[in-house]
Amino acid sequence: MNQADVSKLMSQLRIAVRPTKRNLKNPDGPEGRLLKLRKTVTALVKHERIELYYNRADEARGYAELLISNAIRHGDRHKATMELADYWLLEKQLVHKLFKVLVPRFENSNVSYTRMFKAPRDYPGMYYRKSVLELRGNPYPVLTPDNSQNRNLLHNVLLDEARKEFRREKLANLANKLAAETENATASTTATPAQAPVTETQTEQSKQAEEAPKA
């Protein structure tokens, strides 16, 4: 039952955080681990989408999220945050990107700043799982399949039915109109020899008009 550290105040992460860290196998110990993660975070901020091993991506994700959230919280006039950015971004032009591009982009967001996907691994290859780590709002095409056109989705089923209904109504209207026109025509014409074929067409059309709403 340890007391929580109250000297620092951090905003809550919008991603799932593991209770313990991964050591990421490194001969230089914790410092080397952080160097590895610094490289990953720098690459993420630079390229906005990177593909790498799952463990390293998952570890680096938390650091990237916290870096951005600290930058949003304190701004670029806070000395400690600037030091943090200086430490975590190995290429110094990215410090500008962090404060001038990423902070305005994520300032009003209420979801996580990064996304992570599981990626397929090549076979036969290294055993380790792979993943794709990206910043939200990046300029690349989306990775997730677009399922909005799936015809089995409920809203698509409903839309289809509505469309069918609409078409049926339209057909029925059309048929009624035609029937009305032909009736008018027969009433006005008094010529007897032409009567026989006209009645045939009239009956056919009226049948169609009756069938149309059923179909």
Next chain:
Amino acid sequence: MNINVRILTKSVAQQYAFKRIVTFSTKPTQQAAAAAVPQQQEVTGPTVRKPIVPAHYRFVYPEFLPDPKVEWRNAVREKLERLDMLDRRRQIELPEFYVGSILAVTSSDPHAAGKTSRFVGICIHRERCGLRARFILRNVIDHQGIEVVYELYDPTIQKVEVLRLEKRLDDSLFYLRDALPEFSTFDENMEAEPLEEGAPVPINDIKVVLRPRPWLERWERQNLLGVANIEQYIKDKHRKSAEKVQKPWEKYDLMKQYRATIPEEEQKEIFAEVHTELHTLELQRKRNKRKRTFVKPKHLA
């Protein structure tokens, strides 16, 4: 893409709406910020009312924050513990104090003469959270260093008085055990030194003088601010080994810090839950104190 367009249009609108003086910063200047803040408050003030929890609560009541270790978290237990803590606080006054403050604790003691014992000492350490919160008091009595561990919510504690409210330069003062006895000697009949209301807690920047080695811990490795003469007693080999165990990268290890703290949103939730109760208790105590100070003097002759 939509997001980008929105941000772009927003930024363009901002550029044309206001003349921004500072081009190098993403944050407005202090004057602009000061001008902007009251406007926002005017807009949000009447619509959204939130309980105002003072920012210093996490320092005053650190034990209300749960242990950040995820495996040990249990929302129900934490809540029940907080209720119990408030119950206890309704019974006795547990004042604000820090490591370095001088306290007097009166507790029930079946073996003492009047069944109670009073111990005065400097708080050298605070640890644990919830109902298990505890602190260590240290004093030198009859040339013998004495330390007593008190649990803050122990029902046998009858009274906790803060005789001198102050902080020291370090988070824990275990090095007083290796310091000269005068640095942890405090008069048992010492009178309380009241602070002005609303004044910040003073930081005592006294530097303690250590005894020569052997010590209980390797103080030279701990980057202590409140010790004057470590250099006097250590040799080159100590200096080298101390350098080797330093971890300068830890202040950049954001996730380590995150796992050691309770995030701000959660803290707000917790303190919003206990704030009204604690605040009324504080007010009650203040009123009682004032009553006690204005007691009429009796006839002298």
